Amino acid sequence: MSIHESLHRLATAWKIFELHKFLHNISESPYIELGQLAKLKGAVSAATASLDTLTAVILWCHTSGSAEMALSDWTSPSLTTDQKYCVALEAYENLQIWSYLSAERSVGLPVDKAVTGEMVSLMSGKKIAAYGILADQPCKKTVFVGFEEKEIKLTPKQAVVTIQKIVLGGLIVKTHKLSLQQMGALPFSVIVPLKSLCTRNAEEPHMVPPQLLAAMPKIPEYVALPKTADDVLSQNVADSDSDADQDEEGSMPADVGDELSN
Numbered sequence: 001m002s003i004h005e006s007l008h009r010l011a012t013a014w015k016i017f018e019l020h021k022f023l024h025n026i027s028e029s030p031y032i033e034l035g036q037l038a039k040l041k042g043a044v045s046a047a048t049a050s051l052d053t054l055t056a057v058i059l060w061c062h063t064s065g066s067a068e069m070a071l072s073d074w075t076s077p078s079l080t081t082d083q084k085y086c087v088a089l090e091a092y093e094n095l096q097i098w099s100y101l102s103a104e105r106s107v108g109l110p111v112d113k114a115v116t117g118e119m120v121s122l123m124s125g126k127k128i129a130a131y132g133i134l135a136d137q138p139c140k141k142t143v144f145v146g147f148e149e150k151e152i153k154l155t156p157k158q159a160v161v162t163i164q165k166i167v168l169g170g171l172i173v174k175t176h177k178l179s180l181q182q183m184g185a186l187p188f189s190v191i192v193p194l195k196s197l198c199t200r201n202a203e204e205p206h207m208v209p210p211q212l213l214a215a216m217p218k219i220p221e222y223v224a225l226p227k228t229a230d231d232v233l234s235q236n237v238a239d240s241d242s243d244a245d246q247d248e249e250g251s252m253p254a255d256v257g258d259e260l261s262n
Contacts, residue, residue: 003031034097042107042201054097111197114159120197129168130180132161135189146177159194162187
C-alpha cells in the first residue's frame with residue numbers, strides 16, 4: 001500500500017477532514033513513494049511494489065512483520081517492546097532502501113546525445129522493443145537496407161545502436177526496411193532515431209527472489225541522517241519533465257508490427 005493510500009485510510013477512519021482536503025489539493029507530495037522511486041531507478045518494473053517486495057529485491061532480506069504482529073493491539077497508548085522494534089525495523093528498512101536508490105542512476109530517460117557505450121532501450125511507443133548499447137557514431141555507415149548493403153549518412157537525430165536482446169521481434173526499423181528479427185544473429189547494429197531511445201540499467205528490473213535470505217536487517221546503534229530529498233530528487237524533477245516531452249514528441253506505434261520511423 002502506498003503512503004498516499006495509507007494516509008487516505010487514516011483520514012477516513014479517524015475522520016480527519018483537514019487531511020482529506022490536504023491530500024486532494026496537494027500539487028507536490030511532501031513524501032516519497034519508494035515504489036515509484038524504485039521503478040525510476042530500474043530496480044522494479046511496477047511502481048506499486050510493496051515494502052516487502054522492495055526489501056526483498058533491494059536488500060535481499062525478508063521483512064520482519066508477522067501476521068501475529070500485524071494483528072496485535074496497536075491502539076494501546078503504550079506499545080510492547082516487540083511492537084516498537086517492529087516499527088523501528090520497518091523505518092530502518094525504508095531508510096536503507098532510500099539510501100540505496102538515491103545513489104542509483106535513473107532509467108527510462110530520453111537520450112538527447114549519442115554517447116558511445118551508454119546502455120539504452122529501443123522503444124516502440126511506451127513498450128521496450130529491444131535492449132542495446134550505443135556504438136561508435138560515424139558520419140556514414142554501410143548497413144543492410146532490405147537485403148542489400150547501402151551506405152547511409154547519419155543525421156544528428158540518429159544513432160547507431162548495437163542490439164543485444166530483442167523483445168518485439170516484429171518491430172520494423174524504417175532505415176533498414178527490415179524487422180528486428182530479420183536483422184540476423186545477435187548482436188547486430190541498427191540506425192534508429194535518437195527519440196526512440198531511453199536510458200537503462202545493466203540489468204533488467206528484479207523479480208522477487210523465490211527464496212529470500214533467512215536473515216533480517218539489523219538496526220545499528222547509530223543511524224546517520226540521509227541526504228535531503230531536495231538534494232537527491234531535484235534532478236529527478238527535471239528528468240520527469242524530459243520524460244513528458246518524450247511521450248509527446250517521441251511516441252511511436254506500440255504494436256509489434258509497426259514501423260520505427262526516422
